[in-house]
Amino acid sequence: MVTEMIDRFIPQIEAAQTQGAVVLLKWDGERPNVRGTVVITRQDTDYVWRKDCDDVAAGLAEALHDYEAKHAL
Numbered sequence: 001m002v003t004e005m006i007d008r009f010i011p012q013i014e015a016a017q018t019q020g021a022v023v024l025l026k027w028d029g030e031r032p033n034v035r036g037t038v039v040i041t042r043q044d045t046d047y048v049w050r051k052d053c054d055d056v057a058a059g060l061a062e063a064l065h066d067y068e069a070k071h072a073l
Contacts, residue, residue: 005057012064015073020044023063025056038063045071 006025013023024039036056040049040063049066053059 006060009057009060009064012068012073016040016042016064016067016071019071019073021047021067021071023060025060027056040064040067042067042071047071 016023019042021040021042024037026037026039028035028037034052034054036053036059038049038051038053038056038059041047047067047070049063051059051063
C-alpha cells in the first residue's frame with residue numbers, strides 16, 4: 001500500500017538524484033506518534049528539507065514540491 005503511493009514519485013526522486021540531491025525516507029517503529037521522517041538535501045546549493053510526519057508519502061510529496069520549486073527538474 002505505502003509502496004504504491006511512493007512508487008509514483010520515483011521519476012521525481014531519480015531526477016533530483018541526477019542533480020546531486022539525496023532523498024531519505026525513514027519509518028521509526030519505536031515512536032508512537034509522528035513515525036516517519038522525510039529528508040531531501042543537496043550539498044552544492046545548501047538545500048535542506050526535513051519533516052517528521054505520520055504519512056511518509058504525503059511528506060515526500062510536499063518535499064518534492066518544495067525541491068522542484070527551488071530546483072528545476
